[in-house]
Amino acid sequence: MSPHMTSGSDRSLYRNWLQALEHNDPDLHRELSARFDNLVSSPGNAFRLEAAASGLRGIEADDIAFETIVREGRPAFLIKDRQIVYQDALIEASAKQIVARLKGAAGLLGSVIPLVGRIDVANFPGNATYVGTGWLVDRDIVVTNRHVADLIAQRDGAHYRFRPGRFGDDMVVSLDSRHELGVTEAASVPVRRVLWIESEARKADIAFLQIGSGSVVEGRPPFIPLADADVAENTHVAVVGYPARAPAHIIPDQAWMDRIYNGTYDIKRIAPGLVGKASRGWATHDCTTLGGNSGSVVLDMKTGRAVALHFAGLYMVENYAVPASMMRQYLKTRPWHGGTPSPVPRPRPAPPEAPEDKKTTVAHASLTTDDGTISITIPLLVHVSLGQPQQTGGAETDAPRSDAEAAADALRQEQRGNGVLDAWAGYLIRDEQLSDDECIVVSAHPDRFAEVQVRMPREFRGLPVDVRPASLEEQLMVSAPELTTEATTSISYNDEDRTGHGFSFNWVNEMMELNLHIGPERSWTVLADFLAGTKKRLVTSMYEFQAAHIAKAMQAELEGQASLKMVLAPQSKDPSSGTIPAGEFDRSLTFDQWESDFGDHFDRIFVPYGANGLVANAYHIKVTVRDEGKDAVVWLSSGNWTKTSQPLIAPADLDNPSKTSKAGNREWHVVIANKTLADRFRNHIEADFEQAMTLGGTPEAVENPPLVDVPVTVLEAVVAEGPPAHVMLPKTITRKVRVKPLLTPDKQGAVYSNAVLQLIRSATTQLLFQNQYINMKGAEAGFLKKLVAALVDRSKTIADCRIILRSPLDGKDFHLSQLKRLGMDVHQTVRLLPNTHTKGIVVDGRRVLIGSHNWSSSGVTLNRDASLIFDDVEISQYYAETFELDWARAKPVTFQDVIVHESARMAIGDEPPAGFVRMTLSEYLES
Helix, strand or coil, X not given: CCCCCCCHHHXXXXXHHHHHHHHHCHHHHHHHHHHHHHHHHCHHHHHHHHHHHHCCCCCCHHHHHHHHHHHHCCCCEEEECCEEECCCCCCCHHHHHHHHHHXXXXXXXXXXXXXXXXXXXXXXXXXXXXXXXEXXXXXXXXXXXXXXXXXCEEEECCEEEECECHHHCECEEEEECCCCCCCCCCCEEEEEEEEEECCCCCCCCCEEEEECCCCXXXXXXXXXXXXXXXXXXXXXXXXXXXXXXXXXXXXXXXXHHHHXXXXXXXCCEEEEEEECCCECCEEEECCCCCHHHCCCEEEECCCCCEEEEEEEEECCCEEEEEEHHHHHXXXXXXXXXXXXXXXXXXXXXXXCCCCHHHCCCXXXXXXXXCCEEEEEEECCCCCCCCCCHHHCCCCCCCCCCCXXXXXXXXXXXXXXXXXXXXXXXXXXXXXXXXXXXXXEEEEECHHHHHHHHHHCCCEECCEEEEEEECCHHHHHHHHCHHHCCCCCCCCCCCHHHCCCHHHCCCCEEEEEEEEEEEECCCHHHHHHHHHHCCCCEEEEEECCECEHHHHHXXXXXXXXXXXXXXXXXHHHCEECCCCCCCCECCHHHHXXXXXXXXXXXEEEEECCECCCCCECCCECCEEEEECCHHHCEEEEECCCECCCCCCCCCHHHCCCHHXXXXXXXXXXXXXXXCHHHHHHHHHHHHHHHHHHHHCCCECCCEECCCEEEEEHHHHHHHHCCCCCCCCCCCEEEEEEEEEEEEEECHHHHHHHHHHHHHHHHCCCCEXXXXXXXXXXXXXXXXXXXXXXXXXXXXXXHCCEEEEEEEECCCCHHHHHHHHHHCCCCXXXXXXXXXXXXCCEEEECCCEEEEECCCECCCCCCCCEEEEEEEEXXXXXXXXXXXXXXXXXXXXXXXXXCCCHHHCCEECCCCCCCCCEEEEEHHHHHHC
């Protein structure tokens, strides 16, 4: 394997691609096969291949040869003065046939190449100069990908507005059809507005922009005509766009990429190839592309017409594109004028049919009430559109906006930019507490704080103005809006495929054996025993799997002939820096080794995020199922597989709270031996695996996470956490127990949120709530609004309502101010505890929820999380005792004077400022 070959799955695809050429392109197949035979049979080449493979475990010399051959079959040529440049281009002998075809079509393609442009941005957060490719599909309409348009615009009522640029300033967007080899002049026109961004990932990765007056080109035609019909497999096509240099975690062999592209990126290229079989409902092609090709046109070499809109793919093997028939439907219905787009349906596997005399279709409709969900079975075929998360649940009438909120909106519109990231209605801080005096809080980027403070008025509409450093989430809304809690409003989760008893969320009331335990003191000791008890199989779903000692335990099970299937979040990937922190393991190397050593006994996938992904922005679940049948056991937790959530603690220290409390996070865990529960969770995890594959999930193991710089003083405050009065020993229960499993994003959050609403509203004397945070940035609509309203109501109406949140709490003044605005006495009700990672609720000492759900707009709707509600006094009181230990050592909420240089901020540059420590955003929020 060469350094850029990452997995057995990729290697199989390379082989399959080459094998398919025998039918699709016999001439190219003969060229490549001859080239392959020469590579593996020539003594000199064979020696070099064997030498390269010798240092890579489980990789054959043939693997390297196969990958090399695939990559030599599809060149990419530069464009200069609107003509294809063949001189000095890398044209392998194996590519001569397809190059000849491209040359024959050059005259026809030359008339439409100028209609393809680069979508340029000025003042874009993160210093990017362009976001992708677009092309004229009508006289003043540019088509591109939704994931490209999402970077520059967001929905604002019935229209779209450009996202704020760096430091909140305006972003400028244009389309330039030049950016060609050696060409300095521009052919740029402004993008006037975004017409439409398709909100449903299942429909198409497509968006439409409107450009300003004037033409991007001098000649004709004025736009690229669409093909009359979708083209057949093996049609010769060419992709025109602006490939961008790919980072090492996408193309690890950077030298090879530079050789193919001659070190020249971000300018116009054309790449020839073939149309493949429709895959996952999309058109496919095998032209060479890189990241900047998103939004490229796929042209038929015979007609010069557009046959597809490129949007994604597996590098150099199979690329996906929106077919012309879908684009034609959008242009026909023009949804930006109020029409309803109805793209050609993508093929889906048909379910097995019932016998001819028994074809009764049964649908299940759900009516949601304030008290829960009533399930009704109807002997008809019913299609229910659930809509967006904010539309679910019972109807509520929004309260009118207060004068302070209206004033904050006005000031935000007037002052946003030049370092101002937000403005909101809050309270003045006096004596380190939130007073009752309203004010307008202006959130300033920490690097621009001083100038914003000088520029802001002291009062606005009769309210004092208080400038404070922006939270990390407010900074993210500018620098990486796709990572914020409200960035994604629809996902490609497959509720419709998860029906029947095996996926049920009904209560289970059966005999079971439970091990209740608490972290950090017993996190790893119980998990280690759980893993060691494996007989045949482990199926796991995990947000962060990084700890070396857990990987060692998993490998021991694999060596003992157990099988392992893992569904992982991107947060479990290796850091792109290549440096593995102490106590962690190299995921890329280890997973490749496991794949080589254990074959079919090991499989893993990293789930895709976003509108085209399985979840919105976090596969945040922590569940593992061991074995099957009577041996089935499920482990469920709030804790990741990290060194902070599963700390190694010396046996002599396990019962010493002063030692254990410093070792890691406060977590609630449970292990349950029960076939019904284990089957349901295993079924969902395996369905996640399959759906993630369908949506383009990959086995690669490198990520490029957002980084933050955190003041050392903040981290030192965390270390100063006081110990609990005593450790909590594990508790074993063997009897009949009543328990309800909950998952999001099932039913767009209704499964979790309706059950938790009932739980909170049932509290009559006591409600104990412990979570990492309550993120009020997304609490103005949907389920989060209902959940927060129910929590605030209980805080005002029952005798004992107490809340523990984590400290440091990002955006603490905003979140707690909003709770106060809703009527909660935050200084009486809330305390803060460093290192709390629990997500639990205890009600009246009789019912308890444990799991991984954070309270954010995505956390209770469109992210993957798992929780359990136990209707059981003994279990509830065990976790209530843990809460009381934490409440006794938690600190009251206080607000110190603003110290700008001690504010966490999104990382800029190669090194953190003096007095700061750099870490990933997830480390800061989750560790």
